[in-house]
Structure formats: C-alpha cells, structure tokens
Amino acid sequence: MRKVLGFLALVTGLAFAQTSLKVGVILPLSGASAVSGKAALNGIQLAADEVNTAGKVRLELVVVDDGTDAAKAVPAFTKLMTVDKVDIVIGGLASGVTFALSGPVKQYGPLFLAIGAASSVVEQAFEGYPLFFHYHPWDYHNVAAALQFFQYLNREHGARKVAILYEDGPFGSAGIGVYKQQLEKLGYQVQAEPFKAGSGQFTAILTRFRAFAPDILYWIGYDVDALPIATQARQVGLRPKLIYGAPPSWPIGFEKNPLSNDIAGMTAWLPTVANPESRRFVDAYRKKYGEVTEEYMAPMGYTIVKSLALAAEKAGSADKNRIAEALASLKMNTPFGPLSFKPSDTGRTKYQGFGPEIWFQFQYLQGSRRPVFPKEVATRPLRYPGEYYLR
Incomplete structure (x- = not known):
C-alpha cells in the first residue's frame, strides 16, 4: 500500500511539475512609468493568485524593476535569463525601454508577452521574432x-x-x-x-x-x-x-x-465597464487590495496572466513553444472584451491582441x-x- 501511495505521489508530483511555470516580470516600478507598472503588477499578482488557487497551473513570478530606463532594463532582463533561468517574460510597458530590450529578447529567445509598448518603432524592432505576443493596441x-x-x-x-x-x-x-x-x-x-x-x-x-x-x-x-x-x-x-x-x-x-x-x-478600461469579466475583476481587485483602480494596466496584466495559464493548461506542458502554439489559437473573454491573436494591421506582428475597439x-x-x-x-x-x- 505504501508503494502504491508513493507511486501516486510521484505521479502527482510529476504532473504538477509539467504545468509549473517560472515567469519573469519586468516592469517600471520606478521612474516615469511607475504608476502604470505598479498597476500592472497588481493585476499580474491577482491573476497569479487565482491561477495558483485553481491548481491546474502553478505560477512562480520573478519580478524585476526596469526603472523606465533602458540602462537599467537590459541588465534586469539579462538577470532573468541567466540567473533566474526563465523561459517566459511578461513586460514591455514603456516603448523606449522595450525597444532597447528587443535585441536581448532575440538573443535569449523567451516567450515575450508585451503588456504595453505601443510605439510602432517597437513593432519594427520585434518584426520576425516568433515568440512575441503583443496584447496592447499599437500607436x-x-x-x-x-x-x-x-x-x-x-x-x-x-x-x-x-x-x-x-x-x-x-x-x-x-x-x-x-x-x-x-x-x-x-x-x-x-x-x-x-x-x-x-x-x-x-x-x-x-x-x-x-x-x-x-x-x-x-x-x-x-x-x-x-x-x-x-x-x-x-x-x-x-x-x-x-x-x-x-x-x-x-x-x-x-x-x-x-x-x-x-x-x-x-x-481602454474603467471600473464602470459593465461586462461580466470586468465586474469579476473589480470585485477580486477590491477584495485583494481594499480599493478599486482606474488604471487599465491592472486588468491588462491580469488578462496576460490568465491567458498564459489557459494556454499552459491547453498545452499540457511548460515548454515555451507549445505554450506559444496554444496561445496563438486562444480565444477568451476579458475585462476589455474578447481576446484572440491575429496579425497586426502592418503584418509585422504575427500575434496581436487588442485593437482600436477597446478605446x-x-x-x-x-x-x-x-x-x-x-x-x-x-x-x-x-x-x-x-x-x-x-x-
């Protein structure tokens, strides 16, 4: 009986290991974009808590501050790649910083889920990178x-x-x-x-x-x-x-x-937006943080984590390429309305999420x-x- 229980525990442990993700988060928690960055992090952490409570996917977040400064962002990103050994990164809020990260991202090759970075200069910089998912509308x-x-x-x-x-x-x-x-x-x-x-x-x-x-x-x-x-x-x-x-x-x-x-x-969002996902987000945010935010980067961060978890569940794997494949075909409701990925208007971004309809x-x-x-x-x-x- 002990052997059976031990075997079941081992199998269960392996199953959980297959859906455990170590995710790097690089955001401006200081500097000119700190308000957006802190709001985004609140949304990301809220969604991660919900995902971990649900139990199908286990998320470990490694958070670094890019300081809204390319000179700080590049070494912070390099640390995520070389020290923390993450394969998936959520970030890319300020356009100038994200542009500076385009080279290192291509060098290290993570699945990169961009939360902001609206400048078309960024779109040009990431053109052809196969693991780039851009959620925010372009400029x-x-x-x-x-x-x-x-x-x-x-x-x-x-x-x-x-x-x-x-x-x-x-x-x-x-x-x-x-x-x-x-x-x-x-x-x-x-x-x-x-x-x-x-x-x-x-x-x-x-x-x-x-x-x-x-x-x-x-x-x-x-x-x-x-x-x-x-x-x-x-x-x-x-x-x-x-x-x-x-x-x-x-x-x-x-x-x-x-x-x-x-x-x-x-x-793109205010707490008065009446769709069911928005109402659920507002209630959950208030319960966790004791207040309601008006910053749309909070539900944007929340949406990214929720979509990542659904893609990982669908892929049945922690492999970044299999998750990217699942994410590419994902359709889900969000506080902003429906989300799915398609090529951008210019064709430079293969996986573009939201467009002008959310504004x-x-x-x-x-x-x-x-x-x-x-x-x-x-x-x-x-x-x-x-x-x-x-x-």
Whole structure:
C-alpha cells in the first residue's frame, strides 16, 4: 500500500511539475512609468493568485524593476535569463525601454508577452521574432480611436485648431508626422512641438501655443506630465476649449486636484465597464487590495496572466513553444472584451491582441473619470468648452 501511495505521489508530483511555470516580470516600478507598472503588477499578482488557487497551473513570478530606463532594463532582463533561468517574460510597458530590450529578447529567445509598448518603432524592432505576443493596441490603433473623437469635435463643436505637445521619446514622437497629416485631413490647423520627457518644463512651448490660440491642447507623454501641463497652461493664459491628454496612466489622486476638472483623455478600461469579466475583476481587485483602480494596466496584466495559464493548461506542458502554439489559437473573454491573436494591421506582428475597439474617451468631471465618447458608452455628456482657469 505504501508503494502504491508513493507511486501516486510521484505521479502527482510529476504532473504538477509539467504545468509549473517560472515567469519573469519586468516592469517600471520606478521612474516615469511607475504608476502604470505598479498597476500592472497588481493585476499580474491577482491573476497569479487565482491561477495558483485553481491548481491546474502553478505560477512562480520573478519580478524585476526596469526603472523606465533602458540602462537599467537590459541588465534586469539579462538577470532573468541567466540567473533566474526563465523561459517566459511578461513586460514591455514603456516603448523606449522595450525597444532597447528587443535585441536581448532575440538573443535569449523567451516567450515575450508585451503588456504595453505601443510605439510602432517597437513593432519594427520585434518584426520576425516568433515568440512575441503583443496584447496592447499599437500607436496607429490609438490614433484611429483618437481621430474618431477629433472628427466628432470638428463636426459637432466646430473645433478647428489643435496644438500638440509630445514627448521626444519613441512613445510620443513615433508617427507624429502622420498623425499631424491625418488631423489636417479632418480640417484642423495643427501646430506640434516636442518636449523633453520628464522635464516638467512646458512654459515656453505653451506660451508659443497661446499665439496660435488652439481649440484643443493635446499632449502625449506620461503621468508625471499631467499636473505640470495643467498648471502651466493656466499660468501662461492658454485658453483652449479642451485639454486632452494621452498618457499610459494618470497620476494617482489626480482626480482630487481641481486642476483635473474638464481634462479629457483616452482609456481602454474603467471600473464602470459593465461586462461580466470586468465586474469579476473589480470585485477580486477590491477584495485583494481594499480599493478599486482606474488604471487599465491592472486588468491588462491580469488578462496576460490568465491567458498564459489557459494556454499552459491547453498545452499540457511548460515548454515555451507549445505554450506559444496554444496561445496563438486562444480565444477568451476579458475585462476589455474578447481576446484572440491575429496579425497586426502592418503584418509585422504575427500575434496581436487588442485593437482600436477597446478605446473610449473620458473626461474628469466632479472628481472622477466619466466616459463621454462614443455615445454608446458615455455616462455623461462632454463638457465643451471646458474651463481651464486659475482660481
């Protein structure tokens, strides 16, 4: 009897070993993208807890900080490969950092599950890499969704001039020329200027924009830029009818600052999204962390881990190639809606997850983010013109 029990224990142990995954997680837990990175990690850890509780797949996470800095990211990634010996990596949030990782990823060959990195420069860098799965929409998807909103503003509200303030890294600058052309085709006059990422100094550019008298001030940067731009635009007397921001995340507590009121932006998710997977995620997140997040990187991280676990279960193996094969054909519901992988619009990415369909526009109104466009998801009407005055 002991021999039988011992044999069963051995077989059970081997079965669990086959579905045990050691997963590297490389995210910006410090630096300019830390808000997004910490939100993503919360979602990843929540999903890993759920997967481990279910028992079909066992996940061990090895987490490193890329510091939103290529110089820190490359050695952190190399450690995951050479010291921690992982075959699967979740990461790639900031575009500049992910671009820097493209060479090392190709060198070491892990299954790389990209959570962000929207710049098409990154897509070009990873072209042809067979184990690259990109979940987040690309920048041209983001542009397509934003242009629908700008077309609406032009048609329904008479907006004619856009001033674009964009950070000078890959996230902000990739495709800015094409974006400007597309806005001009919609009937806009466009003035665009770059700023040094993380500098916090916008007064000179905003003063030049004042002479242009834009209807819309559109900035592309990171969460650290939101408050300085909102403050300095008012200080120089810039009076757009709408301030529209496009960071991957917004500052924690920004909604409590009166300067946030009437500022608009784009997101892929808010806790008010009503699909069943979103409601389940919100309930689980609240139970684990004692609060609800508005950062879409949290459900994005959660979605990646859930999809990885389902693929590993389907593959019946910890082998990265078999998991990739299972992931390629996976279809699942997520807090953002349905997920499946297909070639990107350019064809450079073989396994692209979400597209422009997940984006919607919100506005900070009375201390919270309210969906305002498109009409089918709006919970409040857009305030246009907004009020952007120092009081």
